Amino acid sequence: MKEQKALQQIRQQIDDIDLHIQQLLNKRTALAQEVAKVKIENGESTNFYRPDREAMVLRTLMERNEGPLAAQEVARLFREIMSACLAAEQPLQVAYLGPEGSFTQAAAQKHFGGSVELQSVSTIANVFRAVETEHACYGVVPVENSSEGVISHTLDRFITSPLKINGEVTLPIHHYLLGKAASLQDITHVYAHPQALAQCRQWLGDQLPQVELIPLDSNSEAAKRVATMGASAAAIAASNAAEIYGLQVLANNIEDESDNTTRFLVIGAKDVGPSGVDKTALLVATKNKSGALQNLLKPLAESGISMTRIESRPSRKGIWEYVFFIDIEGHIDEQPVAEALERLEQESSMFRILGSYPKAVL
Numbered sequence: 229m230k231e232q233k234a235l236q237q238i239r240q241q242i243d244d245i246d247l248h249i250q251q252l253l254n255k256r257t258a259l260a261q262e263v264a265k266v267k268i269e270n271g272e273s274t275n276f277y278r279p280d281r282e283a284m285v286l287r288t289l290m291e292r293n294e295g296p297l298a299a300q301e302v303a304r305l306f307r308e309i310m311s312a313c314l315a316a317e318q319p320l321q322v323a324y325l326g327p328e329g330s331f332t333q334a335a336a337q338k339h340f341g342g343s344v345e346l347q348s349v350s351t352i353a354n355v356f357r358a359v360e361t362e363h364a365c366y367g368v369v370p371v372e373n374s375s376e377g378v379i380s381h382t383l384d385r386f387i388t389s390p391l392k393i394n395g396e397v398t399l400p401i402h403h404y405l406l407g408k409a410a411s412l413q414d415i416t417h418v419y420a421h422p423q424a425l426a427q428c429r430q431w432l433g434d435q436l437p438q439v440e441l442i443p444l445d446s447n448s449e450a451a452k453r454v455a456t457m458g459a460s461a462a463a464i465a466a467s468n469a470a471e472i473y474g475l476q477v478l479a480n481n482i483e484d485e486s487d488n489t490t491r492f493l494v495i496g497a498k499d500v501g502p503s504g505v506d507k508t509a510l511l512v513a514t515k516n517k518s519g520a521l522q523n524l525l526k527p528l529a530e531s532g533i534s535m536t537r538i539e540s541r542p543s544r545k546g547i548w549e550y551v552f553f554i555d556i557e558g559h560i561d562e563q564p565v566a567e568a569l570e571r572l573e574q575e576s577s578m579f580r581i582l583g584s585y586p587k588a589v590l
């Protein structure tokens with residue numbers, strides 16, 4: 229009885245707080261709608277999404293957090309609040325590498341929250357196309373995996389696409405073996421994206437040494453296909469694909485590296501302003517002479533700008549043999565970055581800024 233009363237009193241306080249939170253959320257939404265009106269007055273009516281502002285809001289929340297809610301949890305909740313506020317300004321369409329249940333869908337949800345309209349697209353090239361043709365405002369594509377390296381399809385599309393990098397998302401990747409088999413011995417074929425097959429190479433060699441490995445466009449495509457097949461077929465995919473396609477989890481966390489992580493890029497048609505903690509991606513080709521790459525990178529080193537990644541790819545244009553994808557810290561609007569890049573441009577035979585964008589917060 230006494231316990232019942234104590235519970236009632238605490239729950240009353242929770243009800244009061246919920247009322248306040250609800251009132252404040254509606255006030256916040258109304259303010260976001262006022263922001264939208266100002267953007268329309270300034271002629272920015274086509275797109276209300278501001279990744280720089282969102283990153284600043286989330287970082288501030290995490291820095292000042294005193295608990296008991298974990299900073300990550302606070303950020304996750306406010307991610308959803310901003311997603312809802314943005315939808316109240318104007319719903320946002322985001323294309324992702326599908327089908328439904330893919331890791332890229334999970335990355336898009338992590339980055340944009342649950343209130344955007346997600347469009348599943350069948351290939352990386354089609355994600356770019358959806359944004360280029362304005363069928364979607366933004367796109368999400370995988371770009372590199374911690375154990376398998378770059379996703380060359382994505383990098384290669386930047387060579388010809390005018391789109392900009394507007395953000396990055398990192399996602400821990402856990403692979404599941406999905407199917408209908410009563411035991412692993414019944415499996416003769418395993419379907420998955422080549423990256424997933426490679427990330428589970430050791431496990432597959434140990435547990436299913438005799439099976440045929442069949443590469444497909446995506447893991448969720450593999451799950452979808454296995455759902456129409458007999459018990460001898462299995463797919464490697466994310467756990468949520470089991471639910472979506474009605475498959476059983478035959479084995480979990482089968483990736484060879486336990487800290488397996490994939491990085492995704494958010495692509496869009498516009499540039500993003502500085503958020504205070506940003507990265508800049510460059511596409512550069514060197515002049516065809518010895519020491520050219522060294523000279524190219526000298527301005528960065530001399531300005532103390534840290535280069536976080538360099539990747540070379542065949543240029544596909546015939547004029548240059550190779551192009552380099554370079555990631556540096558900082559935003560192009562910051563003076564030292566702008567100056568260093570001006571010098572770097574002089575050393576290169578081709579130079580493009582693929583985008584300055586906020587470092588992943590969540």
Ligand SMILES: O=C(O)C(=O)C[C@]1(C(=O)O)C=C[C@@H](O)C=C1
Pocket residue numbers: 260263264276277278279281282285309310311313314317
């Ligand atoms: O500040 C803005 O520009 C807003 O539109 C508001 C808001 C928010 O909810 O805080 C919503 C969407 C934008 O992407 C950024 C922030």
